[in-house]
Amino acid sequence: MTCVAVISDPDRSIKMSFTSNMLYPRAAILDPRMTLTLPPHITAATGMDALTHAVEAYISLQKNPMSDAYSWQAIRIIRANLMNVVKNGGDREGRLALANASTMAGIAFSNAMVGVVHNLGHATGGVCHVAHGVAMNIYLPVGLEYDLPKAGEMIGELLMPLGGPDVYAHTPAEQRAVKVISLIREMRDELYEICKLPRTLKEANVDRAKLPDIAAAALKDGASMYNVEEIDYNDALALIEKAYE
Numbered sequence: 001m002t003c004v005a006v007i008s009d010p011d012r013s014i015k016m017s018f019t020s021n022m023l024y025p026r027a028a029i030l031d032p033r034m035t036l037t038l039p040p041h042i043t044a045a046t047g048m049d050a051l052t053h054a055v056e057a058y059i060s061l062q063k064n065p066m067s068d069a070y071s072w073q074a075i076r077i078i079r080a081n082l083m084n085v086v087k088n089g090g091d092r093e094g095r096l097a098l099a100n101a102s103t104m105a106g107i108a109f110s111n112a113m114v115g116v117v118h119n120l121g122h123a124t125g126g127v128c129h130v131a132h133g134v135a136m137n138i139y140l141p142v143g144l145e146y147d148l149p150k151a152g153e154m155i156g157e158l159l160m161p162l163g164g165p166d167v168y169a170h171t172p173a174e175q176r177a178v179k180v181i182s183l184i185r186e187m188r189d190e191l192y193e194i195c196k197l198p199r200t201l202k203e204a205n206v207d208r209a210k211l212p213d214i215a216a217a218a219l220k221d222g223a224s225m226y227n228v229e230e231i232d233y234n235d236a237l238a239l240i241e242k243a244y245e
């Protein structure tokens with residue numbers, strides 16, 4: 001459903017992403033039967049990947065009203081369904097809701113692209129073979145904290161689809177972005193309880209000695225081009241160390 005593909009080159013320990021309009025399908029069929037047997041931790045990891053697509057598209061330099069609309073609904077639907085489906089994999093309505101949300105998040109990021117979370121995630125996948133969705137789960141909060149000074153207002157707007165109208169209304173405007181990040185951390189804690197989805201690089205058994213290699217690989221990944229904040233080697237290494245434990 002997207003214009004992006006990622007190809008792993010294990011010999012060089014890199015993941016290369018590229019985009020082309022030729023990658024779009026003529027049609028996509030969303031059938032929840034296709035994901036009914038997906039185990040809980042992969043359901044959780046792919047759900048957090050879809051959430052990251054929607055969130056990063058919403059704060060990207062290339063965001064636009066079309067991508068915003070898709071991001072918004074994707075976030076709302078993932079928040080409403082992911083925990084239930086991870087706990088009860090046979091929930092067909094929940095599976096279909098997540099398939100719709102994942103598709104909408106894909107449409108959003110095909111328009112707006114992603115950012116630092118995907119940048120670090122591709123590098124971590126290439127160097128340490130951490131699964132993509134797991135890497136997204138690990139980096140999403142630290143990536144948002146990094147973008148907070150420039151994207152605080154946009155992140156704060158996401159409290160409505162992520163927390164619902166009551167939480168949004170009861171949180172003062174200047175605290176909404178921080179609340180969004182804390183709700184994402186709560187989701188990760190809940191997923192860790194249910195299916196041990198790693199929240200840190202340490203929990204994903206990443207060798208600490210590899211962190212500089214991940215930072216070096218991140219510099220060569222194009223996803224950071226669309227991030228509101230620039231990222232150099234030292235920024236990347238600091239973020240990766242923050243995500244370690």
Ligand SMILES: [Zn+2]
Binds near residue numbers: 049050052053132136
């Ligand atoms: Zn992704």
